[in-house]
Amino acid sequence: MAKLGKRTAAIREAFAGKEDLSVEDAVALVKGNATAKFDETVEIALNLGVDPRHADQMVRGVVSLPNGTGKDVRVAVFARGAKADEAKEAGADIVGAEDLMETVQGGTIDFDRCIATPDMMPIVGRLGKVLGPRNLMPNPKVGTVTMDVAQAVQAAKGGEVQFKAEKAGVVHAGVGKASFDEAKLIENVRAFVDAVQKAKPSGAKGPYMKKVSISSTMGPGVSINVDSATGN
Structure with missing residues (x-):
């Protein structure tokens, strides 16, 4: 087994045993451990209780993130x-x-x-x-x-993000850069989750938002408490 580098080992230790965090704690953890030599993107993934193969369960939409994405969009x-x-x-x-x-x-x-x-x-x-x-x-x-x-x-x-559920019912997107202030990342995360929540299709049955997690480009993911993410 290959030996882990010091950076990787330290990040894994920081994330060990942490899950179902509040949006604030999750953003702080991901941002604090985004230590690559470039400005990492903070990415969000939502596992939804839908089957996009059915037209009445397709999730699709667009949201303007309040603080932009930090990405130069061509x-x-x-x-x-x-x-x-x-x-x-x-x-x-x-x-x-x-x-x-x-x-x-x-x-x-x-x-x-x-x-x-x-x-x-x-x-x-x-x-x-x-x-x-x-x-x-x-x-x-x-x-x-x-x-x-x-x-x-x-x-x-200006920071508009499109989203679409993939085959497994997963929606993912970049919601900012690790260099953003925590408050701006938190605001972007909540805005994105809210947009996906509002895009709930008529054919969705049972729990809609099953799991929310965020990560940085080079870092591991951490799950966010769904109620915290949706503001419930």
């Missing part, structure tokens, strides 16, 4: 003419139509968020098999198929 916009100009002025990193489609089809996906005007969807639809698995497909339900491309670009750049 935004691509499918638009033409005046709307393309509007997207560029709003700060979009990549703007195009058929040319952008061909770039993506060629395997180059140099963006974190994809927005499209409604008239572009016949083109974007051809990219479903590429963008869909990466959760990048524009969708009117989360505001990424819209004529107001400027607002959508600004929201994406």
Whole structure:
């Protein structure tokens, strides 16, 4: 068995036996042990009592974190003419139509968020098999198929986070950086959990939010008391 490094051993010891913590204690633990040489992302995972294979149990939505994500989000916009100009002025990193489609089809996906005007969807639809698995497909339900491309670009750049339940009913996202103040991380965690709570689908039966946990990029996870996370 490989010998653990001092840093890894110290982190494991700090987390040993700790679970079902309050949001405040969990954030303090994760932030205090995020000691990598880069600014680690604080990530949240929610295990939900849903089966996303059923349409009435799909969990999907978007939330604007009050303190942003701390991440530089690259935004691509499918638009033409005046709307393309509007997207560029709003700060979009990549703007195009058929040319952008061909770039993506060629395997180059140099963006974190994809927005499209409604008239572009016949083109974007051809990219479903590429963008869909990466959760990048524009969708009117989360505001990424819209004529107001400027607002959508600004929201994406300003800390808006999309979420979608995976096959096992797990929703996960980055909710800030380890360098954030604890109070800001706590606020972001609660805002994200609240958004997922509000997105509870009509077909969900039994306990909806089964487990909440947070971790840093390089650190172990710790579970949060669900009532503490939901403010109950």
